[in-house]
Amino acid sequence: MEYEAVIGLEVHAELLTDSKIFCSCASKFGGAPNTHCCPGCLAMPGTLPILNKHAVELGIKAALALNCEILPYSRFDRKNYFYPDLPKAYQISQNDFPLAVNGYINIETEQGIKKIGIKRAHLEEDAGKLIHSEHGDYSLVDFNRSGAPLIEIVSEPDLNTPREAWLYLTKLKSILEYTEVSDCKMQEGSLRCDANVSIRAKGSEKLGTKTELKNMNSFRAIERALEYEIERQKRVLEKGEEVIQETRRWDDARGITITMRTKEEAADYRYFPDPDLPPIVIEKDFIEEVRSKIPELSHERKERYIREFGLPEYDAGVLTDSKKLSDFFEECVNKYPDAKKVSNWIMVELLAILNAEGKEIEDISLTPDNLVKMLNMIDKGTISGKIAKTVFREMLDTGKDPSKIVEEKGLVQLSDEDELEKIVDIVLNENQQSVDDYKNGKDRAFGFLVGQVMKATRGKANPKIVNKLLREKIDG
Ligand SMILES: [Zn+2]
Structure with missing residues (x-):
């Protein structure tokens, strides 16, 4: 029998506000444990939450960029559960009336453009973080993250392959980065993703029993976890058994998913409206004001690069995938108008090194100024194109001025x-x-x-x- 997978994704992104969602503590990542805390985010009795307007604004901005409809009336609910990193024993979230609904994003699959629905986007607060001792005999808790603002974006189950899930996440991340709603740093936990996956006979309308996957720390891990889980479910069905509805944890080192808890153990969150917070009523004018602040998004930039700079579609796509890389490219082009030459150095030399070393543009010391200086040195004949590659590598590692590198290493081109x-x-x-x-x-x-x-x-x-x-x- 031929099977088809049905995948839905839940993405949590930390919003780039200065302070937390319900108190004035810094919302910055890191810091000495328990230094970004107050009685409010530590859940001391008698404290009350006050909503951060900027968090609502960023939530609306993200939702608009995701083509969602902003609900004029939304509300916070209490999601009750016990966990040591949640001192209130409830998380303030939105259940019945989310901030936004009915959005979509388009992904570019090999079969063409596919529209992936977004069921809802809502605001909520983050929990603290547990740090487990290496010996396993105690855990420490850090409340710096407690009360950090999150947007949760829930897709419709419109994805059918792990590759589509990867494409969706890449596009979503790009939108959140371009709108400056979130820094989307997965390694710092500011972007997290859970997946729901089930399989069914191809062509069937009826959904199979789904499992929920957690603990995936990169887009690649999500793709691998889905690949594994789809195959596992197939094996279960082919044995004549049934898939059990459960939450499974991805073990990246072993490349497998493992049962965390079954449906029977699932928490009943007993949602109810938070009596400490008034509903959010959003005026049309405010929505339009936020809409006017949405900058050029990646697909718009891509089209502009093709039109203005005559770059091939593939190159324009790669350059605009990441906002930081695209910003880097633009800064170079502002100072050195031969966009094709700049693009070539980024596409060929820079990305080869970044990909090989698993780095991002922000992890290296190369500045647009230095790249432009180096290109000018090639044009003037001070260095050859071949020597430039050595200079380039050195700039990446040290951030030094190319003329300094050439001088120190005696790399000046011999033209006598x-x-x-x-x-x-x-x-x-x-x-x-x-x-x-x-x-x-x-x-x-x-x-x-x-x-x-x-x-x-x-x-x-x-x-x-x-x-x-x-x-x-x-x-x-
Ligand atoms: Zn606080």
């Missing part, structure tokens, strides 16, 4: 004709066979001779002058 002529003479003397081959019509022999001069000058010879000298000497 008299000096090069001496080297060319030596090379010609030592390679008479290649000279004869070239004269007999073997063009490749010429390339070999150029290579020998480059080798003798450790790559520093100006290739244009070397070519000229060699031709003069051989052709006469």
Whole structure:
């Protein structure tokens, strides 16, 4: 039998506000444990929450960019459960009346554009964090994150493959980054994702029993976890057994999902409206004001790069996937108008290194200023394109000015004709066979001779002058 997977994703993104959602504590990541706390976010008796308007604004901004409808009336509810990182024993969330509903984003699959529905987007507070001791005999709790503002974005079960899930998340992350709603740093937990997945006979309308997957710390992990879970469910059904509705944890090192809790153990959250917070009533004018602050998004930038700079669609897509990379590119182009040259250095040299080392543009020391300086040095003939690669690598690691690197390492291009002529003479003397081959019509022999001069000058010879000298000497 042929099966089809049905996948829905729940994404939590931390909103980029200065303070927490219901108190004035700093909402910044990190800090010494329990230093960004007050009686409010520690749930001391008698404290009351006050809603952060900026969190609502960022929530609306994200929801609008996700093509959602903003509800004029939404409300906070208490989601009751016990856990040591949640001192109130309830989380303030939105259940019955979320901030926004009925959105979508388009993903570009190999079969074309696919519209993925967004069921709802709502605001809630984050919990603290438990730090378990290595020996497993105690745990510590840090409340710095307690009360940090979150937006939860719930997709419709419109995704059918792990690849589509990956595409959806990549697009969603890009939207949240471009709108500056969240920094989306998965390693700092400001973007987290759970997945629901079930399988059914292909063509069937009826949904199979789903499992929920947790503990996936990268988009790649989510893709792998879904691949594994779909295969696991297939094996269960093929054995004639039934899939059990349960929550499963992804073990990245072992590459498997493991039962966390079954439906019987699932919490009943006993939601009810939070009596400490008035409903959120959003005026149309406010929505329009927020809408006017939405900047150019990735797909718009992509189209502009194709139109304005004449970049190939693929290149424009790669450059605009990440806002930070795209901002970097734009800053270079502002100072060095040959966009294609800038794009080539980013697409070929920079991304190869970043991908190989698993880094992002913000993890390296290269600045747009230094890249532009280096391009100008190539144009002026101060360094060759080949030497530039060495300079580039050094700039990435050290952030140094390219002219400093060239000076320190003695990489200035050798353009002195008299000096090069001496080297060319030596090379010609030592390679008479290649000279004869070239004269007999073997063009490749010429390339070999150029290579020998480059080798003798450790790559520093100006290739244009070397070519000229060699031709003069051989052709006469
Ligand atoms: Zn606080």
